[in-house]
Amino acid sequence: MDTDDDFMSAVSSEYDRQDSDNDDMSGVEDFDFDDEPDTFIDSQKEIGHRRKPAYDISFRVFQPADIQRQQQDLIHEVNLILTISKEEAAILLRHFRWNKERLIEDYMDEPSAVLGAAGLASNSASSPKMEIIPGFVCDICCEDEPGLESFALKCGHRYCVDCYRHYLSQKIREEGEAARIQCPSEGCNLIIDARSLDLLVTAELTERYHNLLQRTYVQDKETLKWCPAPDCQNAIECGVKRKDLDKVVPTVACLCGHRFCFGCALNDHQPAPCELVKQWLKKCADDSETANWISANTKECPKCGSTIEKNGGCNHMTCRKCKHEFCWMCMGLWTEHGTSWYNCNRFQEKSGTDARDAQAKSRVSLERYLHYYNRYANHEQSARLDKDIYNKTEKKMVQLQKESGMSWIEVQYLNSASQALQTCRQTLMWTYAFAFYLARNNLTAIFEDNQKDLEMAVEALSGMFEKSVTELADPQLKVVIMDKTTYCNKRRVILLEDTAQNLAEGMESLGEVASPSACG
Amino acid sequence: MSAQFATKRLGKELQKIRNSRLPPGIELVSAENLEEWLLDIQVLDDNPLYQNQTYRLKFRFGSTYPIEPPEVVFVKLSDRPIPMHPHIYSNGIICLDLLGQQGWSPVQNVESVCMSLQSMLTGNSKNERPPGDDDFVRANQLRPKDIEFYYHDNTV
Numbered sequence: 001m002d003t004d005d006d007f008m009s010a011v012s013s014e015y016d017r018q019d020s021d022n023d024d025m026s027g028v029e030d031f032d033f034d035d036e037p038d039t040f041i042d043s044q045k046e047i048g049h050r051r052k053p054a055y056d057i058s059f060r061v062f063q064p065a066d067i068q069r070q071q072q073d074l075i076h077e078v079n080l081i082l083t084i085s086k087e088e089a090a091i092l093l094r095h096f097r098w099n100k101e102r103l104i105e106d107y108m109d110e111p112s113a114v115l116g117a118a119g120l121a122s123n124s125a126s127s128p129k130m131e132i133i134p135g136f137v138c139d140i141c142c143e144d145e146p147g148l149e150s151f152a153l154k155c156g157h158r159y160c161v162d163c164y165r166h167y168l169s170q171k172i173r174e175e176g177e178a179a180r181i182q183c184p185s186e187g188c189n190l191i192i193d194a195r196s197l198d199l200l201v202t203a204e205l206t207e208r209y210h211n212l213l214q215r216t217y218v219q220d221k222e223t224l225k226w227c228p229a230p231d232c233q234n235a236i237e238c239g240v241k242r243k244d245l246d247k248v249v250p251t252v253a254c255l256c257g258h259r260f261c262f263g264c265a266l267n268d269h270q271p272a273p274c275e276l277v278k279q280w281l282k283k284c285a286d287d288s289e290t291a292n293w294i295s296a297n298t299k300e301c302p303k304c305g306s307t308i309e310k311n312g313g314c315n316h317m318t319c320r321k322c323k324h325e326f327c328w329m330c331m332g333l334w335t336e337h338g339t340s341w342y343n344c345n346r347f348q349e350k351s352g353t354d355a356r357d358a359q360a361k362s363r364v365s366l367e368r369y370l371h372y373y374n375r376y377a378n379h380e381q382s383a384r385l386d387k388d389i390y391n392k393t394e395k396k397m398v399q400l401q402k403e404s405g406m407s408w409i410e411v412q413y414l415n416s417a418s419q420a421l422q423t424c425r426q427t428l429m430w431t432y433a434f435a436f437y438l439a440r441n442n443l444t445a446i447f448e449d450n451q452k453d454l455e456m457a458v459e460a461l462s463g464m465f466e467k468s469v470t471e472l473a474d475p476q477l478k479v480v481i482m483d484k485t486t487y488c489n490k491r492r493v494i495l496l497e498d499t500a501q502n503l504a505e506g507m508e509s510l511g512e513v514a515s516p517s518a519c520g
Numbered sequence: 521m522s523a524q525f526a527t528k529r530l531g532k533e534l535q536k537i538r539n540s541r542l543p544p545g546i547e548l549v550s551a552e553n554l555e556e557w558l559l560d561i562q563v564l565d566d567n568p569l570y571q572n573q574t575y576r577l578k579f580r581f582g583s584t585y586p587i588e589p590p591e592v593v594f595v596k597l598s599d600r601p602i603p604m605h606p607h608i609y610s611n612g613i614i615c616l617d618l619l620g621q622q623g624w625s626p627v628q629n630v631e632s633v634c635m636s637l638q639s640m641l642t643g644n645s646k647n648e649r650p651p652g653d654d655d656f657v658r659a660n661q662l663r664p665k666d667i668e669f670y671y672h673d674n675t676v
Contacts, residue, residue, distance in 0.1 A: 140586055140626045141525070142532035159626075163587075166525060167626055170587045175621060186625035 055270060055500030059238040059252040059262065062224075064214070067235055071217050074100055082107055085127070087193035092118050094179045094213075097220040119182065119191030121154035128153050128196050130161055138163055140184065151200060153192065157185035161200065168192070168201050178212030228265045229258035238262040245274045247504050268426055271499035272434040280433040284373060291373075295366055302331050302355035331355035372436040379429035382462065383422055389466055390418035396469045404473040413482050414472070417465055420485045424458045424492050431495065443502055450498060454491040461488055526585040530554040533629055546634045549576070556580050558595070561634055563641045569604055570641050576600040577637070579630060589624035591664050592633060606646050611657045613664050615650065616640065 062070070071090075078089040081104060095118035096103040107114045115121070130151050137144040138160035152158035159167075167184050171177040181197075183190040194213070198206055218224045218235045222242070227234045232254060240250040240262055249270045250262040260267055263274040272280070298309045301317075303324035308317065315328040325334035332352030397411045431451045438444050461484040464477065471477060534551055542548060549558040557579040563570035580591040594602045594612035602608060607615045617623030618636055650656070 141529050142536070143528075163626065166584075166587050170584060184626045186627050 055249065055251075055496040057238065057240055057248060057250045057252070057262075059236050059250070061227075061255045062235045062237060063255070064233050067214055067217060071098075071214070074098060078103065085195075087195045088115075088120055090213075091120055091179075091191050091193055094216060094220065095119070098217060119180070119189050121190060128199075130199065133158070136160075140167075151196075153183050153190050153196065155183055155185070155188050155190045157183050157188055157190075159184060164200050168197065169205055172201075172205055172209050172212065176212060178209050179216045225262055225265065227254040227256060227258055228260055229254060229256050232256040232258060236262060247273075247506070249273055249500065249503075268423075269430045269433075270427055270496050271503070272430040273503065276434065276437050277430070280376075280436065283369075284376075287369070291366055291370055295363070295370060299328070299331065300359055300363075302326050302358060326355065327352070331359055369436065372432045376429050376432040379425045379432070383425035383429070386418065386421045386425065386462060386465065390414070390421075393418075393465075393469075396472075400469050400472055403469065404475070413478060413485070414465075417461060417481050417485045420488045421458065421462055421465065424454060424488045427492050427496065428455055428458060434499070447495075447499060450491070450495040454488065454495055457484060457488045457491050460484055525587075526581055526583050527554050529586055530581060533631075537631070542631060543635060545638055546631070554581065557630065559630070559634055560600075561638055563638060565642055567642055567644070569644065569647055573603070574600060575603050577634065579633075586626040586629065588621065589619050589628070590630075590633070592619055592637075593664060603641055604647050604649070605641060605644050606648050606650055607640070608650070609653055609656055609660075610649055611660070613656075613660070619664070 071093075074093055075086050075089045078084070078093060078100060079086045082089065082092075084092070092103055092107070092114065093100065096106075103114075128151065130149050132147055132149055134146065136148055136150050136158065138148065138150065138158075140159050140163035143160055143162075149161040150158050151161050151164050164184070168181065171181045179191075181192045182188060183192065194209075197209055201209070215226075218226055223239055224235050224237050226232075227236060234254050234256065236252045236254060238250055238252055240248055242263070245263045249272065251259060251268045251270050252262045253259045261269055261274060261277075264277065266274075266277065269277045294307060298307045300307055301319040301322060301324055303326075304319060304322040306319060306321045308319065310317070310328055316325065316334055317328050318325050326332065327334055330352035332355055393414055397408075397414060400406065400411050401408060428451070431447075431454075435444070435447065435451070438447065461481065464481050464484065467477065531554065534554075537548055537551075545562040545564045547560045549560055551557045559577045559579065560574050561577060562574050576595040576597055578593050578595045582588055582590070592614060594608060594614065596602050596612060602610055602612050609615070614637070616636070618628065618633065
């Protein structure tokens with residue numbers, strides 16, 4: 001199914017595309033920002049008409065039925081071209097990771113080698129069926145009763161049907177195997193095909209088997225990925241290559257509404273590229289709490305830079321490592337304090353000022369990290385809070401309808417505002433991780449301006465959003481909120497557009513400050 | 521899966537062992553129930569690493585045997601050491617793909633496992649433990665079947 005249209009229902013993408021035809025908003029009086037909007041709407045319009053935004057990538061959503069059909073089409077095609085059974089075609093396709101062209105080419109060259117490698121016997125014995133063979137002894141259960149039903153694949157390794165069933169149910173149910181279940185015999189790599197399996201096991205197991213098989217189709221293909229949302233069964237197709245992940249952030253939206261990155265399957269992390277996100281998350285998991293604590297509770301020895309925690313006692317410090325003596329308060333030399341008092345009021349002394357300067361410098365990298373981390377964490381937290389508020393507001397929306405006489409449709413602007421807040425905060429959050437790794441240049445200044453604009457707009461919207469129901473009933477506030485919502489979405493688009501473009505052109509220098517260590 | 525399945529198969533194996541003797545160098549020590557068997561094995565050629573030694577093996581069978589492999593370990597007793605081998609940890613745990621889910625085949629049985637272990641010892645010339653033996657033996661709390669062995673070397 002082609003879902004380029006369907007996924008528009010996801011609210012955020014809807015906004016992204018509405019930009020160019022939303023300019024009627026600029027006529028509204030309560031537009032509380034400067035002349036800026038007019039100019040950007042114009043430029044946005046041009047961009048919108050010329051091409052799709054640089055941060056937007058194309059993708060398609062497939063539902064379970066689509067996935068099944070695609071597989072069947074491929075199997076059917078190979079079945080016709082190579083004149084082999086559908087079961088064999090399926091096994092071959094899986095062996096070639098659904099690369100039809102390569103399969104056909106290789107098969108034409110050396111059919112028996114291909115069949116052998118894929119776990120298919122090349123002799124054309126009649127298709128396997130259950131048989132009763134006189135004098136048969138099952139090698140698995142050692143049963144030799146007359147009339148015992150047995151089964152063998154083309155390799156001729158024959159076992160009783162009961163053992164086969166046990167074996168298959170173990171593989172399918174416990175081990176989650178499907179595409180590569182081999183003959184139970186030792187060292188035999190013949191693969192059990194779907195038809196033989198259907199012959200042997202119960203309907204329930206067959207269903208699980210086919211589910212597992214279907215999964216391997218998505219797993220085997222590089223251009224397909226499952227939507228990671230809980231209970232979602234859709235798969236997304238996207239052509240972005242692994243090696244391009246430093247240049248694009250392939251955010252996709254599933255029909256279920258979940259937005260995620262096709263590259264790493266994490267939640268949408270535009271504008272930061274996957275590798276950076278990975279580094280950042282790791283750093284935060286390792287460092288953030290430690291760094292916070294170090295920043296709050298320790299100082300560095302002015303001489304050797306060792307991190308020192310003062311856990312009691314007086315201000316006279318002696319560094320355990322280098323034996324340097326200094327004052328905890330002013331960081332100056334202890335010798336200048338004399339010996340008579342343990343109170344430091346010598347703030348202006350030169351040695352103290354120098355030491356504090358040096359201290360400040362060594363704290364810069366730590367402070368820098370914390371600066372970005374705190375803002376990142378703050379947006380993460382705020383996004384949650386905004387969502388909570390919305391959940392409460394939703395109930396009040398009913399109330400609001402009664403009080404103000406607005407219809408359900410008319411109070412939907414709150415829903416839009418909430419969605420905008422979520423999406424923008426998600427983006428903002430990642431802009432801070434992104435900025436942490438960004439080398440400083442002119443582009444960074446532009447990036448930070450964009451970030452600041454978006455942040456201010458989001459905070460303003462968030463503020464209005466928290467207002468009580470009675471205040472919300474004011475029609476003027478509604479207009480302001482709607483304006484702000486549109487503005488936020490536009491600022492987000494501009495920020496993403498700019499960054500994506502620079503990223504694609506390799507203009508943002510990342511990684512130069514790759515890992516400023518937090519603890520000096 | 522019914523435990524009956526394993527019981528039946530083990531009964532048959534036991535019957536077969538009692539009727540026709542086990543191959544040389546393999547001896548059944550006890551099979552009092554159908555959950556745990558003890559066997560002794562010896563290396564019969566003149567490999568200097570294992571001469572004049574007898575090793576004790578403990579087999580534990582789950583209800584899914586022989587679809588799933590049994591748990592097989594060497595047991596240390598005063599007269600039964602743990603054989604020196606780069607795939608055998610000093611606590612008796614054996615790293616052998618045959619005993620893992622991937623390498624196991626339901627056609628294998630107690631006898632064939634013992635023979636494989638015999639030949640695994642016969643073919644070895646390295647008087648050493650697996651890398652990281654100390655740490656593994658100290659830290660491991662897992663049952664052999666839950667350990668993710670990494671079969672890095674298929675030559676031994």
